[in-house]
Amino acid sequence: MDTYIYSEKPLHIVEQVLALFNPWWETPFRAEGIRRQRYLEQLNRRERTKDIVFITGLRRVGKTTLVRQYIEGLLARGQDPRRVLYFSMDHPSLVRESILDILDSYRRLHGLKHNDRFTVVIDEVHLREGFEQELKTVYDLGHVKVFATGSSSLFMVEKGSFLTGRQTFMEVFPFSFSEFLDLKHIRPKPSDSHLMVKRAEEYVLAGGLPEYLKTRDPGYLMTLIDSILYKDIAGRHGVRNMQALRELLLIVTQSCGSKLSPRRIGRILGLSHETVREQLSAFEEANLIHTVRLKGKVSESMAAPRKVYLSDTGIVHILSPSVNIGCLVENCVFNVLRGRGGDPTYGLVREREIDFFLRDSCYEIKYSDRVNSEDISHLKDAKVKRRIVVTRNQSGHLGGVELVPLWRFMLEDEGRQIAR
Numbered sequence: 001m002d003t004y005i006y007s008e009k010p011l012h013i014v015e016q017v018l019a020l021f022n023p024w025w026e027t028p029f030r031a032e033g034i035r036r037q038r039y040l041e042q043l044n045r046r047e048r049t050k051d052i053v054f055i056t057g058l059r060r061v062g063k064t065t066l067v068r069q070y071i072e073g074l075l076a077r078g079q080d081p082r083r084v085l086y087f088s089m090d091h092p093s094l095v096r097e098s099i100l101d102i103l104d105s106y107r108r109l110h111g112l113k114h115n116d117r118f119t120v121v122i123d124e125v126h127l128r129e130g131f132e133q134e135l136k137t138v139y140d141l142g143h144v145k146v147f148a149t150g151s152s153s154l155f156m157v158e159k160g161s162f163l164t165g166r167q168t169f170m171e172v173f174p175f176s177f178s179e180f181l182d183l184k185h186i187r188p189k190p191s192d193s194h195l196m197v198k199r200a201e202e203y204v205l206a207g208g209l210p211e212y213l214k215t216r217d218p219g220y221l222m223t224l225i226d227s228i229l230y231k232d233i234a235g236r237h238g239v240r241n242m243q244a245l246r247e248l249l250l251i252v253t254q255s256c257g258s259k260l261s262p263r264r265i266g267r268i269l270g271l272s273h274e275t276v277r278e279q280l281s282a283f284e285e286a287n288l289i290h291t292v293r294l295k296g297k298v299s300e301s302m303a304a305p306r307k308v309y310l311s312d313t314g315i316v317h318i319l320s321p322s323v324n325i326g327c328l329v330e331n332c333v334f335n336v337l338r339g340r341g342g343d344p345t346y347g348l349v350r351e352r353e354i355d356f357f358l359r360d361s362c363y364e365i366k367y368s369d370r371v372n373s374e375d376i377s378h379l380k381d382a383k384v385k386r387r388i389v390v391t392r393n394q395s396g397h398l399g400g401v402e403l404v405p406l407w408r409f410m411l412e413d414e415g416r417q418i419a420r
Contacts, residue, residue: 014105017093024081031068042170043070052135052146057172058287058311059151059228062210067121082110088123099134119145126150132163139166151232152285173339174208174312177410183213197393200407204328207314221318232286244269248279252308253320257330259305287311295345295357307346309334326367333365333390352378361386369394376401
């Protein structure tokens with residue numbers, strides 16, 4: 001059995017930090033922010049399982065706010081406040097502490113035995129080297145329900161292989177259009193449908209990062225982008241040429257919805273195509289971008305170029321304001337489809353590209369108020385049950401194809417009905 005040595009840091013410092021992180025030990029607690037009910041319901045369901053729950057997503061997407069809201073709900077359901085522990089591995093006084101030592105400090109603080117049950121929420125767990133081994137020990141000893149957040153999702157999945165059969169993952173996305181409307185205190189009505197086009201376009205341009213939606217400060221997004229590049233990518237992967245990294249991100253934002261060629265990009269930036277591939281993988285690991293493969297046989301899919309989209313359209317717009325609204329809408333639809341819990345692909349029918357396939361449906365983006373039969377004639381040959389074209393504000397059916405305005409497509413995705 002492994003032996004863990006306690007840190008030489010005075011225990012009272014760690015205990016003081018834990019007390020600051022957990023105000024509900026002493027006073028009633030109310031978490032801030034809009035309640036993201038669909039995520040809270042998922043956490044509530046997973047509360048009853050033994051699995052370690054990893055909560056991933058783009059930096060500043062609202063993971064910390066979400067878990068604090070979950071803690072508020074847990075307390076409201078009668079959980080003893082002293083049996084709920086929260087801490088973040090990015091706190092200066094905890095960065096050198098092992099997770100196991102922190103848990104033991106917490107137990108000593110409250111006089112808990114090792115077989116006393118409690119819930120722990122660990123923020124930024126990926127910053128702790130070897131977190132997967134420590135969490136395995138916690139899991140195997142039992143009596144502790146673990147939730148853990150991190151922005152490097154692919155890294156956490158890779159590390160999570162050490163915990164196979166012991167963990168589940170939940171990705172948190174930027175605010176949806178419905179949540180965007182809630183933030184603005186807008187309740188759609190049938191008589192306001194003509195206004196929804198502009199509101200949808202406002203959302204596409206702004207994206208869904210909660211703090212930016214409140215402030216609309218471009219400096220906030222630029223600072224966030226720098227934080228992702230320095231902390232989640234350069235720091236983790238040892239990238240030294242920050243100028244080339246920024247230029248690569250700029251090329252990606254200007255290419256959203258397009259097929260990427262690492263060789264061509266490498267020639268532009270003076271980098272090897274292997275380096276470009278590695279850095280694109282790092283972007284994806286940090287949840288900054290997502291790539292889409294070609295639908296078809298595995299051999300064809302692996303050989304074909306991948307299309308690229310960003311996790312948040314606001315980042316695209318702030319870095320590359322010249323990107324047209326049609327490309328941003330395509331990126332937005334991709335994010336909506338990912339939120340439905342699938343892995344969208346793109347496809348070719350009669351040598352014409354179809355933007356997305358997901359399960360038994362295909363999706364084409366024609367951001368116009370005048371879509372005609374010729375624009376979508378190739379969709380009838382797609383071997384799917386539903387053929388959907390996302391438009392600006394044109395509704396109806398055309399040759400067996402559904403025409404759905406973007407704003408309605410985004411609201412119906414969440415099952416939200418227009419108020420009557």
